[in-house]
Amino acid sequence: MKKTIIQGIITFLIFFGTWFALTQIDWVKVFKVQQVTDKTEQKLGELFWEVFKKTEKESQNPLVINSVDSIVTVICKTNKIDREKIKIHILNKDDINAFALPNGHLVVYSGLILNSDNQEELTGVICHEIAHIELNHMMKKLVKEIGLSALISMTTGNGGGEVIKETAKTLSSSAFDRSLEKEADIKAVDYLVKAKVNPESFANFLYKLSDKEHEATKYLTWISTHPDSKERAEYIIEYSKGKLTEYKPILTNKTWDNLKEELKE
Amino acid sequence: MIHIKNFSYEPGEHEAETASSSYLMSLIAIIVGLPLPIVNLIATLIFYLGNRKSTYFVRWHCTQALLSQLSMLFINSFGFWWTVSIIFTEETITSKYIAYIITVIIFNLTEFIATIYTAIQTRKGIHVEWWFYGSLTNLICKSKS
Numbered sequence: 001m002k003k004t005i006i007q008g009i010i011t012f013l014i015f016f017g018t019w020f021a022l023t024q025i026d027w028v029k030v031f032k033v034q035q036v037t038d039k040t041e042q043k044l045g046e047l048f049w050e051v052f053k054k055t056e057k058e059s060q061n062p063l064v065i066n067s068v069d070s071i072v073t074v075i076c077k078t079n080k081i082d083r084e085k086i087k088i089h090i091l092n093k094d095d096i097n098a099f100a101l102p103n104g105h106l107v108v109y110s111g112l113i114l115n116s117d118n119q120e121e122l123t124g125v126i127c128h129e130i131a132h133i134e135l136n137h138m139m140k141k142l143v144k145e146i147g148l149s150a151l152i153s154m155t156t157g158n159g160g161g162e163v164i165k166e167t168a169k170t171l172s173s174s175a176f177d178r179s180l181e182k183e184a185d186i187k188a189v190d191y192l193v194k195a196k197v198n199p200e201s202f203a204n205f206l207y208k209l210s211d212k213e214h215e216a217t218k219y220l221t222w223i224s225t226h227p228d229s230k231e232r233a234e235y236i237i238e239y240s241k242g243k244l245t246e247y248k249p250i251l252t253n254k255t256w257d258n259l260k261e262e263l264k265e
Numbered sequence: 266m267i268h269i270k271n272f273s274y275e276p277g278e279h280e281a282e283t284a285s286s287s288y289l290m291s292l293i294a295i296i297v298g299l300p301l302p303i304v305n306l307i308a309t310l311i312f313y314l315g316n317r318k319s320t321y322f323v324r325w326h327c328t329q330a331l332l333s334q335l336s337m338l339f340i341n342s343f344g345f346w347w348t349v350s351i352i353f354t355e356e357t358i359t360s361k362y363i364a365y366i367i368t369v370i371i372f373n374l375t376e377f378i379a380t381i382y383t384a385i386q387t388r389k390g391i392h393v394e395w396w397f398y399g400s401l402t403n404l405i406c407k408s409k410s
Contacts (some may be wrong), residue, residue, distance in 0.1 A: 002398065003400055004400040004401050004404060007396060007397035007400060010397075015372065018372075019364055021362040022364035025360065026360050029365035108307060
């Protein structure tokens with residue numbers, strides 16, 4: 001009896017030992033799994049961005065582009081994110097919306113900039129979207145909603161334009177899982193603190209938009225795709241308590257004012 | 266890992282053939298039911314139930330074959346459902362997963378080779394006891410006399 005138990009335990013240990021030993025090797029790299037996934041993501045990003053590029057007007061205003069670029073660059077630098085990875089696009093549209101597409105495409109609507117009371121609010125939303133990019137949420141969502149095989153067939157050209165259009169729409173106008181949103185919020189606070197931007201403004205932005213009386217309600221795409229703003233604002237405040245207290249603006253106040261003026265015109 | 270031992274009595278020609286078949290059963294079922302890990306277990310189980318009242322030598326080897334299949338079932342099912350969840354859910358391929366699959370292949374291959382070897386030996390009437398499974402079978406399967 002004792003011998004059987006010992007032998008059983010040894011067999012058990014050999015199994016898990018082998019598994020553990022093999023885990024030490026980076027198989028994903030060996031089998032180039034990442035490369036295939038990366039290529040798919042790259043292609044998808046291009047496909048989806050094409051859809052928006054065709055239907056919306058991209059802002060060519062150098063002040064707008066440079067200002068948003070400065071914000072993103074500072075966040076990337078202070079958080080050691082590869083700046084090259086994030087491709088910013090600003091669309092001239094009144095909707096208060098910003099969203100991320102696969103392969104690091106970050107789309108910001110001019111309506112969002114116009115409706116931010118200060119640059120910290122805008123920075124907060126940008127950080128939230130960068131967090132989605134860094135945490136690879138788009139691919140997770142896409143795989144969950146339409147399946148990996150459909151995604152790969154899209155990139156090989158069998159998907160058809162309609163499917164791509166529909167999926168692009170989904171990405172820009174529907175929410176992630178609540179858990180993914182929370183993950184991105186928390187990460188965004190981390191980014192903000194490291195970039196010395198007050199995370200409270202980000203929470204304020206959510207509070208403000210959750211207020212139904214707000215004048216901009218009809219354009220509130222970002223908030224309708226990101227439900228429970230009040231709750232989110234609360235845990236952002238809670239999480240950022242006791243973090244850094246010394247803040248400094250990324251853009252000068254003059255640049256920020258000019259930016260808003262420019263967009264109003 | 267595999268020990269040749271003297272059985273309590275010399276098995277007859279017919280007994281050796283049936284005992285050997287219990288191992289062959291799982292081999293054939295592996296070919297049929299490769300994607301579904303449960304088929305080979307069912308095949309061995311049916312064979313075991315059919316020979317429950319057979320002679321000690323036959324019963325002993327049916328039990329050993331069944332026990333080994335049973336533990337493979339757990340290992341393989343886990344790998345099977347892990348694969349399914351990667352294909353159909355947001356689960357992604359990780360090094361941990363690939364390492365598991367390789368481990369599963371190693372263990373299945375070892376079991377496969379051991380099964381072939383044991384099937385040949387038992388056919389000749391030689392009693393083969395596996396590491397762990399042999400002593401486990403000794404605990405479960407008792408001579409009636």
